[in-house]
Amino acid sequence: SLTTASDVREAARRIARELGFDVEDRRKCRTFADAMRLLIDRCEDAGVLVMVNGIVGCNTHRKLDPTEFRGFALADRLAPLVFVNGADTKSAQAFSLVHELAHLWLGQEGVSEASILEESAQEVEKWCNAVAAELLVPLDALREAIDVSLPLEGLVKALRAQFKVSSLVILRR
Numbered sequence: 001s002l003t004t005a006s007d008v009r010e011a012a013r014r015i016a017r018e019l020g021f022d023v024e025d026r027r028k029c030r031t032f033a034d035a036m037r038l039l040i041d042r043c044e045d046a047g048v049l050v051m052v053n054g055i056v057g058c059n060t061h062r063k064l065d066p067t068e069f070r071g072f073a074l075a076d077r078l079a080p081l082v083f084v085n086g087a088d089t090k091s092a093q094a095f096s097l098v099h100e101l102a103h104l105w106l107g108q109e110g111v112s113e114a115s116i117l118e119e120s121a122q123e124v125e126k127w128c129n130a131v132a133a134e135l136l137v138p139l140d141a142l143r144e145a146i147d148v149s150l151p152l153e154g155l156v157k158a159l160r161a162q163f164k165v166s167s168l169v170i171l172r173r
Contacts, residue, residue: 001014001105001107002014002102002105002106003106004106004123004124004127008127008130008131008134009134009138009139011102011105011131011134012131012132012134012135012138014105015098015101015102015105015131015135016135018046019039019042019043019045019046019101020042020045020046021038021039021042021135023138023141023162023163025038026038026162026163026164027162029164031090032089032090032091032094032164033090035090035094035164036090036093036094036097036164039094039097039098040052040097043082043097043101047080048080048081048082048101048104049079049080049081049082050081050082050083050084050097051081051082051083051084052083052084052085052086052093053083053085053086054085054086054087054088055086055087063087064085064086064087065087066085066087066088066092069085070084070085070088070092070093070096070099071083071084071085071093071096071097071099071100072100072109072110073100073101073103073104073108073109073110074109075103075104075106075107075108075109080104082097082100082101082104083100084096084097084100089166091160091164091165091166091169092166094136094164094165095132095133095136095165095166095169098131098132098135098136099128099129099131099132100128101132102127102128102131102132103124103128105131106124106128108124110124110125110128133169133172133173136163136164136165136169137159137163137165137169137170137173139173141163142159142163142170142173145158145159145162145163146159156170156171
């Protein structure tokens with residue numbers, strides 16, 4: 001229901017509204033894992049099957065390498081699916097999940113590994129990253145949450161706890 005020409009902020013709002021997932025929901029979660037579980041539950045309530053696994057098959061000695069891929073989306077109209085690499089950090093898993101959801105809203109399959117993609121696919125990846133960042137850390141909410149009296153390290157820590165995202169996402173936003 002979206003295109004890469006769609007405004008990123010509006011796209012993030014539409015997806016968040018459909019999921020019923022907002023900053024206040026995450027603020028109430030005690031941990032990153034709790035926030036991830038809530039996000040998965042909301043995705044599944046919206047009809048998206050979410051799978052998280054960090055190993056190949058049942059072989060605990062063959063972990064999936066997050067540097068090789070973080071997730072993928074299968075854009076089936078009846079059974080959309082997102083797979084997230086469970087060997088990644090919880091905050092990275094949340095970003096990957098929302099990034100892959102953006103692919104689904106585009107009606108496109110996607111694999112989170114931009115280095116092998118052609119230029120047009122890289123534009124889609126950039127758009128999906130921007131939507132994920134805006135959904136997880138809306139700029140308006142970030143601006144309201146910034147406490148300029150805190151040193152940078154303390155501010156980043158407080159924002160990470162509030163938004164349940166990585167320091168990298170906070171610093172990039």
